[in-house]
Amino acid sequence: MVKVAIDNEWYELTKWAPYHPGGERILQRFDGFNATEHFYSLHSKEAINKLKSMHPAESKEPIPQEHKLDKAFRDFRLQLEKDGWWDRQYLWEFGLIGTVFALMVSGTVLAYTHPLAAIFFLAIGMQQAGWLGHDFVHGRNCNLHNNLLMFVAGWFIGFDRNWWSEKHNTHHVLTNHVAHDADIHNQPLLFLWSPVRALDHQFRKYQHFYFPLLYSMLYISWRMESIKWALKHHDYSMLLFSLLPGYVWLAMLPWYVSLGAVMLGGFFVAIVVTLSHEAEVVLTEEERMPCYVENQFECTRNIECPDWITEYFYGGMQYQLEHHLFPTLPRYKHRFLQPLVKKFAKTHHLEYKTDSLWNMLCDHYTHLKKMGAATPRDCNLEKDPYTLCN
Secondary structure, eight states, X not given: OOEEEETTEEEEOTTTGGGOTTOHHHHHTTTTSBOHHHHHHHOOHHHHHHHHHSOOOOOOSOOOOOOHHHHHHHHHHHHHHHTTTTOOOHHHHHHHHHHHHHHHHHHHHHTTTOHHHHHHHHHHHHHHHHHHHHHHHHOOSOHHHHHHHIIIIIITTOOOHHHHHHHHHXXXXXXXXXXXXXXXXXXXXXXXXXXXXXGOOTTGGGHHHHHHHHHTTHHHHHHHHXXXXXXXXXOHHIIIXXXXXXXXXXXXXXXXXHHHHXXXXXXXXXXXXXXXXXXXXXXXXXXXXXXXXXXXXXHOOEEEOSSHHHHHHTTTGGGHHHHHHSTTSOGGGHHHHHHHHHHHHHHTTOOOOEEEHHHHHHHHHHHHHHHHSSOOBOOOGGGOTTOOOO
């Protein structure tokens, strides 16, 4: 049975869970928990109305109390909605979209005459397409995003939106919870905590040296996972119309340009997405934070970009806390929202963590070096509290 508490009501979701667009597993991870703010953070108006049309379950089991911080945050979120923060500014939207298409066209045109320039343009284009695809999957109530997602996420970077959505949404609502958040699981290639001996190897002590090579494989790994997901779920239309055209396009370019662009683009993404969480607090199931807001503040750190070039390069991910608190908010509004989030943090005695880009790069390197030298743990893999629950 899957029973989740939302708005002080139990909802029995066992029969509906297999049809949940965000995947069945994320509902199972909240079985027996209050998921009110977690639910509202990710869902569209249509999904919210669908929930309200469902009949709450009749249960004598006491409902877990919602944290007072989440209640205060709801008032904050509702005021932002009232003030129009979710209203889209299409000049921004088309500017971001047009830039990605321009980079892709430039790289394609230069592929045979100026391969190094082509690799760079395509890599930046693929990275920025990643941020756009990320925006489009998170975006709610926007037909423009739904219509362009096949091209941006499928053709340009080879991602299955359904695979990515299930993995990434879990990361949002259970950030750095080691039993649930697949985004922080990289072992046995990289270790963010002391490993059990069964997973350890002699090269771990060098991980602070070889991590750039692994980061360059990120897009290759995500492409493979997308294909596996589509095949597993018999989503042949996704394979045929969203993923395959991108591989046909890459096959028409020189192989070294295609491979170089995918690897460099993957590195550009990895060096962004790893900084805000991987050196922060990691939580076992016993340390689980039921408070949505507390979890985001505790496990997230923002990046201070020094100039407009890095501001664009980081694609809004530098405002990671704002994004985690409001995943469906257009990313170009994060910068303007930041002072209000800082004010909320100060009012409720929360630490707003932010640091310079250079310091965060150094901290990331130092953390990998420290975990590379950490003493391995004597623990049975089946009882290891740091094991990901699939």
